[in-house]
Structures are given as C-alpha cells and as structure tokens.
Amino acid sequence: MKFLVCIAPVPDTTAKIAFTDGDTKFNTAGVTMIINPYDEWYALVRALELKEAGIASAVHLVTVGAADAEPVIRKALALGGDEAFRIDTDSNDPYYVAVEIAHFAKDGGYDLVLTGKESIDYNNGVVGGAIAELLNANYVGFATKLDISGTTATVNREIEGGEETNTSPLPLVVSCQKGMAEARIPNMRGIMAARTKPLKVVPPTQATPLTQIVRYELPPAKTGVKMFTEEQVADLVQALHTEAKVI
C-alpha cells in the first residue's frame, strides 16, 4: 500500500508578520520556513506509524513550491518517508495547489493521501478536499484518528461539539489534526539518511490559479487595555454592558 503525504512549507509560528511591495507580498526577510505543523506532527507521523506497523510499504512526500522549499522537504525526509517530490511552482491558491497534487498523484497508485487540517499561513483547509474531488475519492476532514485494516480505513473526525467514527473504502484523502499522533523529533540517523533520499523535481501542469491575494492588511492595534482592580469587578461588568456592549 502506498501513501502520499502533502507537505506545505510555512513561516515559523513565531515569525513577524509584515508585508512588502505596497502590502501585496508577505515579507520573508529573516523568516524561517518550517513544515506546516499539522502536516509534520499528524499527517506525516501517522503515515510513518502505519508504515512501521507494516500497513504501508512506501510513504511519499509531495510539496508544491519553489526551490527554496527544499530544506523544508529535507527536514520532512529526515523524519521518515521514502521519496519526496517537489512540484516546481508556487502559489497560495489552494485550488491550484490541489490541481497540481492531484495531477501528480493520479497515476501514482496511492491508497491514502494525507494532508494537514490547514496551512498555518493561509488557513484555508481546502487542498485535501479538493484533491479528493479531483481524484474522485472519499474525503474525511479534520481527522483525529486513523487506522487501516484490509482495504477499509477507520477514521475519527471532528464534528460540531464532538467526534464521529467513519469507515471508508480506499483510496481516501484525510486531513489530519491533533490527536492523530505524537510529534517526533528527527534523529541524527534520519538526518543523515535524508541527504541521500531521492527528491525529484516535477514540472507543473498548465493550470492557472483562480484566486490571487491583492492586498494584505494588519488588524488595527488595540487602543490599550483598561485595567480594573479585584474590588472593581462590578465596574468591569458595567463596562462590558455599556461600553463594549457584549453582555
């Protein structure tokens, strides 16, 4: 059984959010790129666990990104995974990213495609579901648990106010979040092995992005916090009513 894990390179969670070119581009100066945490901690680690359990024979990684994404892909390979593919194009349109990945995966014979819940930069949560549609496969979003037995997957997914257990035939696309697995730290052996693992560059399709970010804006800064003492809780309640108008 072959698995494909989608790895998005994203700015480090503590990166300063600033823009250039008249607020039309994210300022990458001094920003470290990391593996999208949902992809790393949950999708990739669960795929590796299922390989270690003898369920998957190969775990492939795919990234849609320019050459500067390669250190991030190498880091993913250091955690595990057999081969990586970089589709050589860059866009933050989730539809376009999904078209590229689906086109790549179509003839790859993947039984399971794993993505993260959402990318922490653009927060779409779109790529997984769109890949499923393009591959005519089932999709389980926001999954917290995944097991495979024979050709059936058992997946827990988040629902409003709780969780639900689903079973689905393969092939299947799953977007992964907390609960799925415990984060791992790459070890020296993994890092060494990753240097020689294949990282293939795949040309993009002729598709074009359907959306484009035309302007960024930072939210207005808070005007300053109004402090109360422990003895003034009644005044705080009054302020929430008359000033903030929230109660």
Add this chain to the structure above:
Amino acid sequence: MSVIVFAEQSEGSFKKKALEAVQYAANIAERLGSSATAVVLGSIAGAAMQELGKYGASKVLHVADGRLDNFSSRAAAKALIAAANKESAKVIVLSHDVVGRAVAPRVSAALSAGLVAGAVALPEVGNGFVVRKNVFAGKAFADVSVNSEVKVITLMPNTFAVVAKDGTATVEALEVVFTDEDFSITVTATNKVSGTVPLSEAELVVSGGRGLKGPENWGILEDLAGALGASLACSRPVADSHWRPHHEHVGQTGGTIRPNLYIAVGISGAIQHLAGVNGSKTIVVINKDPEAPFFKAADYGIVGDALTIIPKLTAAVKAFKAS
C-alpha cells in the same frame, strides 16, 4: 445568475451560523442585483425552510433524499453543484465550519471555481470580485481577488449579526441522482457532548489556562460561564494535561473562535493561543502577572489571583443580571 447558499440543517432546524450564511448570500445577491437560493438537504419540514425567507432567501431548493441525513461531503457537493447549475449561480456560499469546509473544496474543484475560505466581509464587486479573509491565524487580513466565473466563499461564523425580517421563501424540490459511491462513508459511532452551544458558535466564552492550577478549580469557571450563559474553552496545555476535553482547546492547533466576549483566565497569551482567539470582539484578561503578554491583546484586564477574582466576578455578573 443567483447566489446559492448551503443552509445546513440539523434535526429539522437551522443554527445561527446557517442563517448567517443565508443572510450573507442575500446581501451578496443584492450587490449583484440578483437573488439568493438556499439549498437544504435531508428530512425537514417545509415550514422550517420557508422561514429562511426571513434571512433573505427568496427560494429554497430541497433535496429530500433520506440518505442525506448522514453527512457525506460527496453527496452534499453534488447537490450544491446541481443547484448551482439549475440556477446558473455565480456565487456559492457555505459556512466556514466542519461541514462547509469539507464540502466547499469539492465544489471548488468540480466547478473550477476559485474559493475564499473563511471570509470576514462582504465581497467588493465594483471592480472584479474581492473578498477579505483572515490569514496568519488572524494576525492579518488578505483581500483575495477571485478570477474564475463561479466563486465559492465560506463565511467565518459570528462575522455578522443575524437580523430576521419579513419574508417567506418558496420551497421547491430538487432531484439529484446520487450513486452508492456518494454514500460510501459509513458512520459507526458518534460521541457528542450535548446541551452546550458549540464553541465556534458561542457569543460569550470563558477560557482557562494553566494558571488555574488543576481541573479541581474549574468549578469557579463553570459558575462564571453559567452566570453569563457562556461556553468554556481552554489553552492547549490544559487539554494536553487532560484537565479539560480536547474540543475545548483553542489556538493555532485547536479551534478558532471569534466570540463577542472572550474572558481569558490564567492564560499567558502565547502567540499560538492568540492565533485562535484574537478575532474576538472584546477580550478580558485575568492574570496574576502584570507582564503577561495577553494584556497587550486585551481590552479589559484585572491583575490578581484568579481563584479569588473569579467568584467575585461571578457574583457581580449575577447582581448585574438581577438588576
């Protein structure tokens, strides 16, 4: 040319966020000089669907197939696409919740329709079609231009107040041909916490962090939440330590919420926590450390020991409500 909106029903009625999506779609339709058609799936009474007229839908397309009572992203997407084709829709609206977020990508991919996920404003339609959304976990906004002919939008819940007006929607049946494949995901177990407002819908939220010291101290937060009619949330270490269930965890790796009021008790305000809550309209921070970073993101604050402040605050809320 109409605007299609997926009005999710649960057990025969519509939650606030479904009504909010309908109203949003109606407002877009108004901007485009067109009308809004809601799509409703599964078993529900006609009268409940007519009510969507109060939120601006002029028509409801009802796909009554009983199999739709169990959620299937494939079947829901197929129904929406059928409705969009029937109405020659240019815009398709869904809620940015677990259901809408599973269906919208399929619709986008099937129709080659650009998708804006998590919109927080009405589209600007004067010159092109530009929709604002949150990016970088709420640390910035992005204005996204959609260049395809059909556009899909998921609306962040709690973005707009919902106001009922006069009006009824006409209800029409829509036949959609499904295949077995569309229902090939089987639900084998459901584990739901009943009785509380889902966190993503809550207008008032009381949230606790490690500063509360242990699960035994959650009673005072429950009392405060009870007095306010608020839902409970928590920081990640609190859920990781099993003091509280995981679905209450908010932040970058947990839920994203934008309530009217977020009261953070004993939470330091780490950037990853703020990521899930900084869309809240008003933030109150209670922390014993005057240097806690959360105060920088707060509107109101109290420095001191939560264990003594919270019971006093609860009493003040009760006194306010009684007056």
